[in-house]
Amino acid sequence: MFVRKGLLFVACALLLSTPGGGALAASDKPKPTPSPEAAPKKDAAEPTPVSNDPQMTTASFGDWIERCQRVNVSGESRRLCEVALTVAAQGQTAPLAELAIGRVKKSDPLRVTLVLPVNVGFPSTPKIEIGDAGDPMELAWRQCVPAGCFAEATFSSETQRAWREAKSAKVESKASNGQGFAFPISLRGLPQALDAMAKEP
Numbered sequence: 001m002f003v004r005k006g007l008l009f010v011a012c013a014l015l016l017s018t019p020g021g022g023a024l025a026a027s028d029k030p031k032p033t034p035s036p037e038a039a040p041k042k043d044a045a046e047p048t049p050v051s052n053d054p055q056m057t058t059a060s061f062g063d064w065i066e067r068c069q070r071v072n073v074s075g076e077s078r079r080l081c082e083v084a085l086t087v088a089a090q091g092q093t094a095p096l097a098e099l100a101i102g103r104v105k106k107s108d109p110l111r112v113t114l115v116l117p118v119n120v121g122f123p124s125t126p127k128i129e130i131g132d133a134g135d136p137m138e139l140a141w142r143q144c145v146p147a148g149c150f151a152e153a154t155f156s157s158e159t160q161r162a163w164r165e166a167k168s169a170k171v172e173s174k175a176s177n178g179q180g181f182a183f184p185i186s187l188r189g190l191p192q193a194l195d196a197m198a199k200e201p
Contacts, residue, residue, distance in 0.1 A: 007080055007081075007100065008102075053079070056069040062190070063189050067083075068081035083196075115147075115150055118146070121173075124173060126171065126172065168184065169186075170182050
């Protein structure tokens with residue numbers, strides 16, 4: 001169900017910066033494609049040079065994965081990293097949810113991004129309850145696309161400390177039929193994954 005190409009928090013940022021979430025607006029009619037006869041002849045395209053740096057790397061820490069990808073942001077090539085968790089329902093192959101923590105710039109605050117199936121209900125406020133940390137974290141819906149619905153919140157240093165120390169966590173939200181639902185998420189390996197991401201340049 002979910003598209004795993006690229007980083008979740010970057011995908012969320014791109015969706016927010018694109019009018020209509022990347023969908024073609026009614027006035028943006030596709031331009032006609034020129035006929036082969038009208039197209040100017042070009043020499044064979046030169047192969048794109050291959051960098052010595054890997055385009056994408058992943059490292060597993062318990063149930064969490066640190067994944068880094070080289071992307072172009074505002075014309076600048078950057079290596080961006082996030083730690084992510086895929087939640088699968090027992091007996092099913094399709095993911096139930098995806099969770100990622102990351103940021104676009106080193107100076108930006110960390111953010112947590114949650115992706116749920118498109119059958120969520122509105123209005124609603126998805127929440128993540130972390131152990132006995134008190135009030136659950138509330139996330140704000142940002143965009144729904146065919147791949148899923150994105151929600152996010154700031155991942156403060158206080159929140160990070162609570163997640164590192166907690167032994168259990170769960171996601172709560174509401175389905176399109178109005179009924180609430182909840183499922184547990186694993187925190188096994190999260191501290192190690194966060195430490196590895198913090199060491200990235």
